[in-house]
Amino acid sequence: MEYVPGSGLKLRKLGVAEAQHMLGLTYQTGGVVRRNYKQACEWYIKALRNGNGFSANNLGLLFSQGEALPDIPVDFERAIGYFKVGSLLGLVRAMESLTLHYFYFGSRTLATVWYTYCLKYNTMNITLRELFSGINVLKGFSVEQFEHELDQELQNSAMREFVMVKDYDTDPNGIERKRELRCKILGLSYKSGGLAPISKSDIIIEHRTSVKQAKEQIPKITLSITTNPAKLFPVASPNLIGLKPIAFKDMDKSDKDKIYEGFAIKVKVVEDAIIGFMTSIHLIVEDENGDLERVYIYNYPHVDASHDEIGYGCAFTIVNPYHRLMTDGKWAIRLDDPNLLIKHPQIRDVDRCRYCGKGKSELKCRLCKRVSYCSKLCQTKDLKELQHDLICFKKI
Numbered sequence: 514m515e516y517v518p519g520s521g522l523k524l525r526k527l528g529v530a531e532a533q534h535m536l537g538l539t540y541q542t543g544g545v546v547r548r549n550y551k552q553a554c555e556w557y558i559k560a561l562r563n564g565n566g567f568s569a570n571n572l573g574l575l576f577s578q579g580e581a582l583p584d585i586p587v588d589f590e591r592a593i594g595y596f597k598v599g600s601l602l603g604l605v606r607a608m609e610s611l612t613l614h615y616f617y618f619g620s621r622t623l624a625t626v627w628y629t630y631c632l633k634y635n636t637m638n639i640t641l642r643e644l645f646s647g648i649n650v651l652k653g654f655s656v657e658q659f660e661h662e663l664d665q666e667l668q669n670s671a672m673r674e675f676v677m678v679k680d681y682d683t684d685p686n687g688i689e690r691k692r693e694l695r696c697k698i699l700g701l702s703y704k705s706g707g708l709a710p711i712s713k714s715d716i717i718i719e720h721r722t723s724v725k726q727a728k729e730q731i732p733k734i735t736l737s738i739t740t741n742p743a744k745l746f747p748v749a750s751p752n753l754i755g756l757k758p759i760a761f762k763d764m765d766k767s768d769k770d771k772i773y774e775g776f777a778i779k780v781k782v783v784e785d786a787i788i789g790f791m792t793s794i795h796l797i798v799e800d801e802n803g804d805l806e807r808v809y810i811y812n813y814p815h816v817d818a819s820h821d822e823i824g825y826g827c828a829f830t831i832v833n834p835y836h837r838l839m840t841d842g843k844w845a846i847r848l849d850d851p852n853l854l855i856k857h858p859q860i861r862d863v864d865r866c867r868y869c870g871k872g873k874s875e876l877k878c879r880l881c882k883r884v885s886y887c888s889k890l891c892q893t894k895d896l897k898e899l900q901h902d903l904i905c906f907k908k909i
Contacts, residue, residue, distance in 0.1 A: 533565070534556070534567055534571075537559075550583075554575060562674065569598040576589075595672070598675045609631055609636055612641060628648075633656045664692060700713070701713065714898055716797060717784060718903070771836050780829065793810055806844065809845055811848065822858075869887060878892070882907060
């Protein structure tokens with residue numbers, strides 16, 4: 514990584530991946546040095562780790578043709594993996610290569626799906642157009658949804674290291690920026706740091722399940738192991754003058770433990786607080802961008818009155834937020850000093866719609882008479898999509 518002198522801004526080492534790719538190509542073709550497929554693969558893999566999609570496609574071709582490893586004639590599974598990585602990196606040639614592979618060696622149905630994907634990227638491949646001239650392409654095809662599912666698949670495969678490249682701060686067109694944009698379009702909450710994007714519904718359902726278990730006093734071991742003792746501690750008496758606003762998306766996922774000194778994040782609690790079950794109070798909060806995050810507050814009174822201060826519908830600002838990767842592999846804000854919590858009681862809204870967040874909603878659940886909605890539609894969606902029945906009880 515390089516830095517602009519005096520600015521602290523990080524820059525990508527331009528040309529590194531391209532040089533590595535060219536070395537791989539040189540060893541593959543044997544134009545300047547003796548042909549060596551093993552060396553070619555090694556350099557292509559180095560380039561791919563730096564986000565070079567052309568290397569992914571060439572690796573796929575080598576493995577599909579049986580030239581990559583002398584003792585493995587053909588490895589279609591690995592070839593498909595590399596084609597998919599190249600496609601996620603936006604290389605149309607990789608999309609075309611996989612479409613042809615599926616057409617000749619795999620499933621014509623998958624080939625049609627991938628050809629539709631190629632068309633979305635304006636493929637000009639004459640061979641593909643001839644092969645699919647009499648085949649109907651898919652209607653209503655969503656590139657963002659397709660790439661999201663492809664991303665999830667690759668993150669849980671042997672190709673994980675190539676799609677979890679840390680390039681958010683160094684490449685404005687890199688894979689992490691594309692993933693973040695894709696998540697916004699699909700209405701998902703973006704999580705980096707080696708984790709797949711997590712949908713808002715997953716975060717809420719997981720928390721509501723914990724609320725139900727806490728209410729029923731069912732031991733839940735995952736709640737007790739989500740945190741380790743704090744490694745860092747914010748300033749005890751912070752300077753409140755000149756605090757800079759920060760959002761969850763701005764927090765560096767490459768650092769597993771980081772305190773943002775001189776920053777503050779304003780949030781609203783969007784789910785019931787879990788109080789009196791563990792050593793910390795568990796919250797789900799939403800920042801001003803609509804992104805969700807978990808917050809664990811320590812050394813705060815575990816009494817019913819705390820629900821009125823930091824429970825559902827309450828708003829507050831966290832000064833010098835401590836952002837860390839928890840032991841369950843998910844991110845959260847840890848707060849050990851309640852003095853770093855600035856409450857905003859004047860904007861508390863316990864009647865906000867549980868599904869869409871609209872304020873002063875008057876429609877109550879007829880069973881618990883506690884949860885509010887702005888419409889019957891939101892009530893139905895909350896029940897079906899977010900499993901309202903998990904928190905359908907009269908008193909929290």
